[in-house]
Amino acid sequence: MRSEPEIRSALRTYVSRHAGDVAFTDQTALFSVRVLRSIHLPELIMLLERLRGAPIDVEQLRIGDFDSIDAMLTRFGGPHA
């Protein structure tokens, strides 16, 4: 499992690949501003699973889990998060 700073860095890198010219922070509502779209979710889930070293149960996903980089860290930042 990667450390939280490593996961944060990897998420920033992933988001920046899709953000184009759109500025974002760790609090940006990434789906609302369309930096990320539904098509990115399967890939993002696999990335988080790899970074945290544990699977993500799709049935346990909740509204808001992917709202921002901070939200993703809070929800998936550790193997039991």
Added chain:
Amino acid sequence: MPDLAALTALGLRWDAYGQAGLTGPLLRLADDLDHAFQQLAAQWQAVEERPPATLPASALTGHLRAFPHQATFAIGLEPTDTNLGEFADGPVVGPAGSVVLTRTGPVTTVLTPAACFHVYAQRRGTQLTEAAYVTTRTTCFRREQHYEPLRRQWNFSMREIVCLGTSDETTSFLAEARAQTDDFARRIGLPLAWAPATDPFFRPHRQPGFLLQRVQPVKHEAMYGSLALASANRHHDHFGSTFDINRAGVPVSTACVAFGLERWLYAVVDRHGTDPGAWPEIALPAEVVTA
């Protein structure tokens, strides 16, 4: 909970394939309810559109990947004399009721799965200069594993109000439409509760659309008990991009509110009983809500 005998006495004509015909009190109630939803749509000066029964399959590739189990295709026989002769001279229909097909022609159309798809397909490649509001009613077809009269049908009537605009315009539209739906339902004595919802995707865990519905508040359903009477759907720019519908150089955002008419019939009968004289007035509450 009204049973089939009670609903039949009120004008339901149910068949085992999951289809409902209407006459008598239920038909009048369905017309009144649809008129009420048209009145809601008039709040946005929504343009009425009456679409055809089918959509080109080429316009629904993504939908068919996501919901192949629900699709109903329009097919025909290969139109050669030989093939038509083989069909006509054969059993035509087998003992179990299945058509004994010979060679079929290319399948290019799908029976409408959702009313609003026509709104986007008919605007493919257009440029909008301002928000557009459309209302449409059509028969929708969705295959299911089981059917229940008025609650879950192979085909059913869907009235929709659709907004094509900016993100802010679609957000405002959904908020207002949900509030008006609540108000109308309350005035006819139907308690509704809006809840986040997901569509019944095929292999959902692999479907980006399903995953988005789990983590973003893009779909809500107005629940009467366990029955969804309406849904409010935010598509962002998905249909704007898919159908190349633009405004000021960017794909439009879209949103829709959909009403399943048969389910409203069920709810009214369930709530107010099988005596049509005890059913609520429909027209006046709709006028009050939209006044």
